[in-house]
Amino acid sequence: MSPVDLLFGTTNPGKLRELRRLVAGLAVRVVSPDDLGRPLPEVVEDGATFQANAEKKAIAWARWSGLHALADDSGLCVDALGGAPGVRSARWSDLEPDGPASPVCELAGVAELELGPVAGRAARDERNNDKLLAALSGLPDPRRAARYEAVLALARPDGTLVGTVTGTCSGRIGRARRGDGGFGYDPLFIPTAELQAGEGTRGRTMAELTPEEKDALSHRGEAFRRLRPLLATLAARGA
Ligand SMILES: O=c1[nH]c(=O)c2ncn([C@@H]3O[C@H](COP(=O)(O)OP(=O)(O)OP(=O)(O)O)[C@@H](O)[C@H]3O)c2[nH]1
Ligand SMILES: [Mg+2]
DSSP states (O other): OOOEEEEEOOSOHHHHHHHHHHTTTSSEEEEOHHHHTSOOOOOOOOOSSHHHHHHHHHHHHHHHHTSEEEEEEEEEEEGGGTTOBGGGOTTHHHHSTTSOOOSSOSSTTHHHHHHHHHHHHHHHHHHHHHHHHHHTTTOOGGGOEEEEEEEEEEEOTTSOEEEEEEEEEEEEEOSSOOOSSSOTTGGGEEEHHHHTSOTTOOOOOGGGSOHHHHHHHSHHHHHHHHHHHHHHHHHHTTO
C-alpha cells in the first residue's frame, strides 16, 4: 500500500523538521508547500485562538493543494505577561517596532527584506528573544513560568475538518540563551521536566535537548501523539 500524501501547511522550517520526525512509522508521506512548487496562498492568522488559526490554515492549505492538509498553530504563553505573546508569538517583536534591535539586523523587518525568508525568520526569532528577556528582566525564577501550546488541525481536500488536537509543555524562561537546537524561543525555554531532573541540575533549555528528547516532551510531540490514530486510520484507508 503506497503511503498517503499529507501536506504540512507551514512556512516554518523548524516545524516541518519536527513533523517529518514525528510521522516515522506511519504510511504517510509529508509534502511541504515548497514541494508543490506553486505560489503559497496568503493565510491571514487573524484568529483569537491557536485552534482558530490552525483550523483556518488546515482548511486553506487543503483546498489549495487538493490533498489532506495538516496545520500547526502554536506559541509561547508567559504567565507574568498575562499569557502573551500567545497567538502573536511569531511576530511578537514586530508588533512594537521599538523592540531591542536584533544582533543580526539593526532595523525590524529589514532582515526579512534583505536577507531572505530563512535569515529573516532567524533575525525575527532573535528580536523575539531579546524582547522576552527585556520583558522578564529582574523577575525571580518563580515569576518566569511559561508554557508552549500547539494545536494541530487535519483537513480533507474538500476543506472539511477531520479533527483538531492540542498539546502543551510547561516550563520556565531562562536568563540567557543556551543551545542551538530547535527554533524560536527554544534557547530560553527550560521545560519543567528538565527542572525536575534532579538536585543541582541547571535544567537544559529546549535548544540543548536532542531532537528526540524535544519530541518526547514538547507541545508539538504531545499534540502529534494525539493525532497519530487519526493519521493511521487515514493511511489504512489510503486517504
Ligand atoms: O522555540 C520555539 N519552539 C517551538 O517548538 C515553538 N512552537 C511555536 N513556537 C513559536 O510560536 C511561533 C508559532 O507561530 P505560528 O504557529 O504562526 O507559526 P509560524 O508563523 O512560524 O509558521 P506557520 O506554521 O504559521 O506557517 C513560532 O514562530 C515560534 O516563535 C515555538 N518556538
Ligand atoms: Mg504563522
